[in-house]
Amino acid sequence: MKRLSRKLTLALAALFWIAALLYFILLNSRKILPDQRNEQPQVKEISDAEWDDLLEEFEEKSYLNAHRWKPGQDPYSLYAFNQRESERIPSNRALRDTRHYRCTTLHYDPDLPSTTIVITFHNEARSTLLRTVRSVLNRTPVHLIHEIILVDDFSEDPNDCLLLTKLPKVKCLRNKRREGLIRSRVRGAEAAGAGILTFLDSHCEVNKDWLPPLLQRVKEDPTCVASPVIDIINMDTFAYVAASSDLQGGFDWSLHFKWEQLSAEKRAMRADPTEPIKTPIIAGGLFVIDRSWFNRLGKYDTAMDIWGGENFEISFRVWMCGGSLEIIPCSRVGHVFRKKHPYIFPEGNANTYIKNTRRTAEVWMDEFKLFYYSARPAARGKSYGEQELRKSLKCKSFKWYLDNSSGVIRQRQNCLESRIVKGQDLPVLTLAPCSITKDVPAANQVQNYLA
Numbered sequence: 205m206k207r208l209s210r211k212l213t214l215a216l217a218a219l220f221w222i223a224a225l226l227y228f229i230l231l232n233s234r235k236i237l238p239d240q241r242n243e244q245p246q247v248k249e250i251s252d253a254e255w256d257d258l259l260e261e262f263e264e265k266s267y268l269n270a271h272r273w274k275p276g277q278d279p280y281s282l283y284a285f286n287q288r289e290s291e292r293i294p295s296n297r298a299l300r301d302t303r304h305y306r307c308t309t310l311h312y313d314p315d316l317p318s319t320t321i322v323i324t325f326h327n328e329a330r331s332t333l334l335r336t337v338r339s340v341l342n343r344t345p346v347h348l349i350h351e352i353i354l355v356d357d358f359s360e361d362p363n364d365c366l367l368l369t370k371l372p373k374v375k376c377l378r379n380k381r382r383e384g385l386i387r388s389r390v391r392g393a394e395a396a397g398a399g400i401l402t403f404l405d406s407h408c409e410v411n412k413d414w415l416p417p418l419l420q421r422v423k424e425d426p427t428c429v430a431s432p433v434i435d436i437i438n439m440d441t442f443a444y445v446a447a448s449s450d451l452q453g454g455f456d457w458s459l460h461f462k463w464e465q466l467s468a469e470k471r472a473m474r475a476d477p478t479e480p481i482k483t484p485i486i487a488g489g490l491f492v493i494d495r496s497w498f499n500r501l502g503k504y505d506t507a508m509d510i511w512g513g514e515n516f517e518i519s520f521r522v523w524m525c526g527g528s529l530e531i532i533p534c535s536r537v538g539h540v541f542r543k544k545h546p547y548i549f550p551e552g553n554a555n556t557y558i559k560n561t562r563r564t565a566e567v568w569m570d571e572f573k574l575f576y577y578s579a580r581p582a583a584r585g586k587s588y589g590e591q592e593l594r595k596s597l598k599c600k601s602f603k604w605y606l607d608n609s610s611g612v613i614r615q616r617q618n619c620l621e622s623r624i625v626k627g628q629d630l631p632v633l634t635l636a637p638c639s640i641t642k643d644v645p646a647a648n649q650v651q652n653y654l655a
């Protein structure tokens with residue numbers, strides 16, 4: 205018996221040692237794990253059920269109630285759109301799928317890269333800001349959203365932004381003073397963790413499958429900047445209305461953006477309505493861009509203030525420095541279009557717009573800046589920026605841009621005439637009625653750039 209129990213004790217001791225050894229081996233291998241995790245992006249994603257729970261947990265009512273419209277108030281006074289109506293509409297309302305039916309048959313790569321969505325705002329209505337974020341969370345495949353970065357440009361209530369970080373993937377950055385759209389976007393872009401940036405306005409609603417077609421295009425060609433078709437959210441009723449997908453961006457010489465019908469020629473060439481549309485300029489609020497390409501281009505012109513003009517600057521920059529701009533018809537995002545700005549420009553609306561557009565004209569438009577000054581004489585005498593960046597990027601001329609970005613520039617019904625005057629280096633430019641006879645342009649008019 206004694207022998208047996210001794211054998212048993214020995215066996216148990218041996219077993220104990222083996223167990224202890226195994227325990228230490230396991231412990232050590234666990235210690236390595238966190239490092240490995242750092243090297244590789246986490247693959248595990250939130251399940252649909254967990255995702256729904258996270259969305260449900262957000263206390264939407266108390267978020268909205270804090271700044272609700274009160275009976276007797278003018279519902280337009282704070283935001284220049286109907287605040288009462290916006291609050292009446294649920295944050296997760298159903299939208300009509302406004303795409304061409306052929307879009308639903310398209311397939312996108314299963315391994316599309318994820319994106320950081322940057323949304324900047326200043327005193328945005330909570331209802332529209334929340335609907336922007338929720339529409340993104342509801343209508344985007346989870347794995348394609350790396351994060352949503354809200355950049356609060358010094359709004360009165362920091363909680364407008366901070367409370368939204370309870371929603372999954374949402375982060376909030378707050379400026380210490382008013383910086384304007386451009387510097388806020390750059391701040392968001394610099395904090396982004398994904399290789400692709402998606403800029404959105406703060407009063408939008410994304411529609412079904414809005415993101416994959418944009419990511420697909422930028423993945424295929426990282427120098428391509430992709431925009432959705434921008435549907436209209438009515439500022440009075442908040443009805444979601446489909447916009448025409450036969451439009452491209454355009455502008456006049458005073459650098460005012462406008463939508464232009466595609467030319468008959470361009471429309472005839474479009475056999476497939478799902479094909480991207482090259483555009484000389486983007487509206488500026490919503491687009492997807494490869495982050496390295498954005499950085500290589502020098503991001504935005506951060507000397508620009510508040511709002512306006514930045515869409516010209518980035519559009520000229522992209523085209524002239526080797527990229528292109530496209531509208532992707534199978535991506536639809538609604539936007540509340542307003543008649544005026546709800547916020548104050550510290551230096552005045554017109555002054556800021558002139559300062560920003562003059563910087564654009566001086567840096568990018570070469571001799572064509574004379575057209576700009578002729579259309580906007582008040583811009584003379586304003587300060588503007590350096591041209592260093594453009595030189596270092598070795599970008600093409602503005603003439604090349606006009607010839608190759610498939611755009612037209614219209615100045616109402618007038619053409620710009622250039623006359624060579626003896627003793628002057630630059631031609632003298634004047635606006636005059638177009639003297640076109642049967643497609644034969646008058647020799648002294650800059651005919652190519654008119655409708």
Ligand SMILES: [Mn+2]
Binds near residue numbers: 405407539540
């Ligand atoms: Mn907007």
